[in-house]
Amino acid sequence: MPSVILIDVSLSMSRPVPTTDTTESHTRFTIATAAINSFLDYLSVHAKFEYVALVSFSSVYEVAVPFTRDFDTIRSKLLNLEEGDKTCIDTAFLGVNQLVLSEWGCQTPVQIIVVTDGSSGVGSIGRNRIIQALPLPPSYPAKIHILPIVSPHDSCLQHAMPLYQKIVDSANNISNHSNGALSRGSIYCPDQLSVPGVIATVNRLCEQHYQEFWCALKCGQLEARVQLFPAPQTVTHEELTTSYTLSNQIHVIGFIQQQDLGTPIATSKHLVIPQAQTGGNISGKENYGSKTPTKEGSSTDSANSEEDMSDPSKIPNFCVLLHGALKVEGMAAIVQLGTEWWGTLTAWCEASRARRSCLLLSVLRPGTSAAPWLGPLDQLGPADDGATPAEAFPVRSWRSYSGGGSSCAWARPHALLADVQKVLRHARKLPDKTQHLYKELNRLRRAAISLGFSELLTCVGSALERECAALPATAPPECALQLAHAAAALRDPRTALDIKHTLQPLAANFTPIEKGRETFDLLISSLPYLVSLDGDFVFDDSEAIVKNKDVISESWFDPFYNDFWGMNIKSNLSHKSYRPLTILTFRLNYFLNGRQLSVIHFKITNMLLHISCCLLVWASFRHICSKIKSSNVDIAYTSALIFAVHPVHVEAVSGIVGRADVLAANTFFLTFLLYNKAMSNSSWICYIYLMCSVIMSGISMLCKENGITVLGFCLIFDILNTNIYNTNKRKASTIIRIVITLLSIMLLLYGRWTVMGGTKPVFKAIDNPAAFAENFFTRIRTYNYIYFLNGVLFLWPQWLCYDWSMGCIPLVENVLDNRNSCILMLYIYVLLIICNIIFRNSGPKKRLIMLAVCLIIVPFSPASNIFYSVGFVIAERILYIPSAGYCLLVGIGFNTLLNYRSQLICKVAKFMFLLLLLIYETRSWQRSLDWQNEYSLFISGLSVCPLNAKVHYNVAKVADASHHTEWALAEYKEAIRLFPEYYQAMNNLANLLKNEKKYQEAEFYLTAAIKHKPDFPAAWMNLGIVLANTKRYNESEIAYKTALTYRKKYPDCLYNLGNLYLEMNNTFLAMEKWFDAINLNSKHDLAWTNLMALLDNTGQINKALKIIPKALAELPESPSVNFAIANIYGKINEYEEAEKYFKKSIKLFNSKVQAIHYANLGVLYHRWKKYSLAEEMYLNALKIDPFFKSAQRNLHSLRKFKNK
Incomplete structure (x- = not known):
């Protein structure tokens, strides 16, 4: 029976105890510590197998030591308990209940010893409230003993006594309703408040509730003295009022095979521990029954006793003989415990007592038919006791016939x-x-x-x-x-x-059925993605497609020299993601669409690839099931349907960059089908299929790195199916095939390593924080928690996010972190799968489940951080291929339910399957809507990863783009709060503040960004702009030049430096920098505009006219360039040309047209003497800006002229 010590550590326990001895002083807590040590000393002698837990409480509770038999751990913890504040006994019992239920459940009796200072901590009104709030009676059998460290005459004890009595009585009530009527708990008040007085009270408690129980175990002429632990309790029959007490003699009356015994209901279980036998063996039979030895034996005697008992198996003993016989023969003994009361004895070996020959006594319910299949137990006994022959024992075998074995034999x-x-x-x-x-x-x-x-x-x-x-x-x-x-x-x-x-x-092959299923598969796999076709390039699409020169350049060979993002694959800055075939499909979309980046064409391609992958998955599942599970198309089809609609695929399909994963999945399953063909042919053709599968795996690897894992999966599939090949020729071909596949894997890996230049990618801590954790165990715990989250995304894909980096998943640094329970759940689930494979399934089904698990693990292994660190925490598109394994597991489970004999279970299973499909399809539809544009995508991430600084950063960008400045400012600041070194967020925030003319605050954030990343050219350039706006030109010039040192080819910085020189009235240097900017970026419209405007304003019309054709050749549709050209033509009285470009610029400006554009056109008409048109343009300008002085002045002048 486990025990809980509940000790009060409130401030009142630190009160000193009045004493006449001036040499030694005690507090109530030190006396309580002495009492608990005395209690543990008693247990170490008389109940060393007792499990004890230590719980401290004040206003909160703490499980100081969970249930243990190591009493020294409790003693050492007593010395280090932290002092609390006030006494809250209701909170204490809440903690005890949670501890007991989590460790022992609701059937095991528990003793709770409350050690407190005798104060309830509240007045009479509060005491009544506490009585009502107490989490009592407990939901498990319990005895509660209260040990107040207080003088019996203390007034506070009289005040707290009703509360204590209520606690004790509530536990007694629940105990008396249990099968085993526990003795009642009570309040143990010391006779005097001193160490000896309290220890004497503890001894009294121990002698009443922790007594040993000794009895004789007999079998014919053999007998042994044994101890039952824990001591048995009196049992009351459920229907009769008779009480049954265990006899001091237990008789073995028969033996039975354990498989015939089954698992009858036991009211309690006890260890049967033989008495230690020494050279002078004690043969007396007295003192059986309840016995409470005194604690007079010294520590030396105790040690000698323990030494004698260390290995009784070496000393002749009836218990040793019985233990060995039961264990070897696989039998159990039926024993009589008293009148019409029986039990069973089985061999037992505790982990901590590996060399002890213990037996386990299971006490059955009183009555002759406690286990009906065994027949009337009162007829058991020696063979010569019965005069008449009895029916064979057992009456009915516990084993039932089952046809699920691998073979059978027919006796009847x-x-x-x-x-x-x-x-x-x-x-x-x-x-x-x-x-x-x-x-x-x-x-x-x-x-x-x-x-x-x-x-x-x-x-x-x-x-x-x-x-x-x-x-x-x-x-x-x-x-x-x-x-x-x-x-x-x-x-x-x-x-x-x-x-x-x-x-x-x-x-x-039944074509109509197959075609119908294919059509349905096509339909449900495409439906969720139709809503996202008319969307935008989002998130990584911008870097991998829109800004990637490998997609829009003329050369078709550049992708083979660069990584997925367009950087040289051998560069130290490269991401090392080598996916040239995926980039070539992007180029194909670009060229087939007339060299235009059309989102809908890219997304339709992704959707068609997903549909083809669903069909390939179905074909692969059919081949797996036909090879292993007797061609059950139901498993294959149900699994393929789940794969078609699983929401974790949305990122890979709706996000155009996810095409790499979809292409890799297509080639993955094509490789598997080719390998399966190689396995199915015994002639030389099998090697052609094998070579094709190896080539296809290389293509898969060139689509995405994890494509090479298909060969590992094929090897596992081959090995698990080698038992179907029974000829020597088949075995030889299998070995050759496996060797070729292994060599191909090594060759492909070597080629991939060579392509990277023999170097690994370098990531930052913000990309994968766990990989940079210094503590090894922190990394392991965090990785395991990430595995758990990936599993959750399979089971319930509600929490989907486009980015899981930065602080989205904090490191699991503490052993007490609640997330450790999730890791435990993961491993329990893995253990259950292993046990299910080993113990509960036939050979074919074992292989099928193992293949499904391998289809999850093998493709996921490159992203597991086991072989090398990766640049992400969780990536949903990485789960595209592993999800096929999960879907196959679900298909196996549903198929098992559908094959139950119960029609109700079959109907429920069908309903649950259809419901799962509907839920997944709906969630995929919702998620596809999120991937339509960046605004909805970034907003969706806030609810999933509120601690991810990058999510807030991206939300701030879309808020700024939609002109929600205050929202953008708040999100940028939140991103910096979550990640104080986020220099990109600081730079963008400073730009916003600069636009709001908050230059001082903008300068602060730009300086901070430069501090965290000194070689950040954009921050230096923006700092130069802020300094220029505050008229600090020299500092601004230094900032611009610093930016240019870190980025030599920086046209925007050159443009801004030219603006600075213009502010400093250095027109020559201004034009020089603008020319430099144009040379670096011939489509820099602002540089063209400012250059032509400066040439116009400085009277260099001829130079301006010379560069106009070049400007129009580069930027024919730039409204600002056309406006600048119109002004130049207007000044040289080329009215028709000027009018053409003014009108074109106004048309191009569209909704962004300003008053000055109409006003300048009005000036042109004014000079051209087209006064009515001039007046109309002035009025248009004033509609946009009623206070535009130039338009007001010119309109007034025009009307004054017309009125003359």
């Missing part, structure tokens, strides 16, 4: 008949039960061949032919074909009597 005719009837039942339920029919036929065949019962095979074949002839006209054609095929196979002289041969279903 009805068992053989049951097996044949099972085959015929499956035959009448074709085609749904095809796999079950062949499974039972193979089991029946093996048993018949083993017994030499070949006639059975002929008879079963005839029965199948009769079933085929009796098929109704409406039956599917597959039924007749399968029955005829099975009957012929049972009579085939070549294989009928070959025990190693396995009957396989007929591989029939």
Whole structure:
């Protein structure tokens, strides 16, 4: 019976205890510590197998030591308990209840010892409130003892006594309603408040509730003195009022096989520990029953006793003999405990007592029929006791017949008949039960061949032919074909009597059904993605496609020299993601669309690739199931349907960059199908298929790196199916195939390493914080928690986010972190799968489950951080291929439920499957809407990863783009708060503040950004702009030049430096810098505009006219360039040319047109003497800006002239 010590550590426990001894002073806490140590000393002698936990409490509770038998741990922890504040006993019991229920459940009796200072901590009103709030009675059998460290005459004890009595009584009530009537708990108040007085009280408690129980174990003439631990309690019959007390003699009255015993209900279980026997063996039989030895033995005596008991198996003893016999024979002993009360004895070995010959006593419920299948227990006894022969024991075997084994043997005719009837039942339920029919036929065949019962095979074949002839006209054609095929196979002289041969279903092809399923698969796999076709390039699409020169350049070979993002693959700054074939598909989209980057064309391609992948997954699953699970298309089809609609695929399909994963998945399953063809052919053709599969795996790797894992999966598939090849030729071809595949893997990996230049990619801590954690165990815990989250995304893909980096998943640094429970759940789930594979499934199903698990693990392994660190935390598109394994596991599970005999379970399973499809389809639709544009995508990330600084950064960018300045400022500041070194956010925030003319604050953030990244050219340039706006020209010039040192080719910085020189009235240098900017970026419209405006204003019209053709050649549709050209032509009185360019610029400006544009056109008409048009343009300018002085002045002048 486990015990909990509940010790009060509130401030009142630190009060000193009045004493006449001036040499030594004590507090209530030190006395409580002495009392607990005395209690532990008692247990170490008389109840050393007791589990004890230590819980401290004040206003909160803490489990100082969980349940343990190491009492020294509790003693050491007592010295280090932290002092609390006030006493809250209701909180304490809440903690105890949670601890007990988590460790022992609601059936195990528990003793709770409350050590407190005798104060309830509240007044009478508060005491009543606490009584009502107490989490009592507990939901488990319990005894509560209260030990107040207080003088019996103290007034505070009288005040707290009603509360203590209520606590004790509430536990007593629940205890008395349990099967084992526990003795009642009580309040133990010391006679005097001193160390000896409290220890004497503790001893009294121990003697009443922790006494030992000794008895004699007898079997015929053999006898041994044993201790039962924990001590048995009196039991009350459920229906009668009779109480049953354990006798001091336990008689063995019979033996039984454990498999016949089964698992009868036990009211309690006890260790049976033999008494230590020394050279002078004690043979006396007195003092049996309850015994409470005193604690007078010294520590030396105790040590000697422990030494004597260290290995009783070396000393002759009846318990040792019985333990060995029961363990070797696999039997149990039935014992009589008292009048009409029995139990069972089984061999038991505790982990901490590996060399002790202990027995486990299971006490049955009182009565002669505690286990009805064993018959009346009162008839058991020695053979010569009964005058009349008794019925064979046991009356009914606990084992029930099951047809699920790999083979069978028939002891009675009805068992053989049951097996044949099972085959015929499956035959009448074709085609749904095809796999079950062949499974039972193979089991029946093996048993018949083993017994030499070949006639059975002929008879079963005839029965199948009769079933085929009796098929109704409406039956599917597959039924007749399968029955005829099975009957012929049972009579085939070549294989009928070959025990190693396995009957396989007929591989029939029923085109209408298959086409119907394909159509449905196509439909549901495409529906969720239709809504996102008319969207934008989002997130990584901008870097990988829009800004990637490998997509829009003329050369088709550059992608083979650069990484996925357009940087040289051998550069130290490269991401090392080598996916040239994916980039070539982007280029193909670009060229087929007339050299235009059309989102809808890219997304339609992704969707079509996803549809083709769904069909390939279905084909792969069919081949896997036909190879392993007797061609059950239901598993393949249900798994493929789940794969088609799983929401974790949305990022890979709706995000154009995810095409790499979809392409890799297509080639992954194509490789597998080719490898399967190689396995199915024994001739030289198999090597052609094998070479094709190796080539296809290389193509898969060039689409995305994890494509190479397909060869690892093919190897596992091959190894798990080698048992189907029984000829030497087949075995030789299998070995050659495996060797070739292994060599191909090494060759491809070497080639990939060479392409990277023999260097690994370099990532930052913000990309994958766990990889940069200094503590090894922190990394391991965090990685395991990430694995758990990936599993959650499979099971319930509600929390999907486009970016999981930075602080989205904080490191699991503390052992006490609540997320450790998630890691534990993950490993429990893995352990359950392993146990399910080992213990609960036949050979074929084991292989199928193992393949499904491998299809999850193998493609995911490159992203697992096991072999090398990756540049992300969680990437949903990485799960595209591994999700196929998860879907196959779900398909296996649903198929198992659908094959239950219960129609209700089958209907519920079908409903749950359809509901799962609907949920996944709806969630995929919702997620596709998120991927339509960056605004919805970035906003969706806030609810999933609120601690991710990059999510807030991206939200700030879209808020700024939609002119929500305050929102953008707040999000940038939140990003910096979450990640104080986020220099990109500081730079963007400073730009916003600069636009709001908050130059001082902008300068602060730009300086901070430069501090964190001194070689940040954009920050230096923006700092130069801010300094220029504050008239600090020299400092601004230094900032611009610093930016240019870090980025030599920086046209924007040159443009701004030219603006600075213009502010400083250095027009020559201004024009020089603008020319430099244009040379670097011929489409820099602002540089062209400012250059032409400066040439116009300085009277250099000829130079301006010379550069106009170049400007128009580069930027024919730039409104600012056309406006500058119009002004130049207007000044040289080229009115028609000026009018043309003014009108074109106004049209191009569209909604962004300003008052000055109409005003300048009005000036042109004014000078051209087209006064009505001039007046109209002035009025248009004033509509935009009623206070535009130039338009007001010119309009007034025009009207004054007209009125003359």
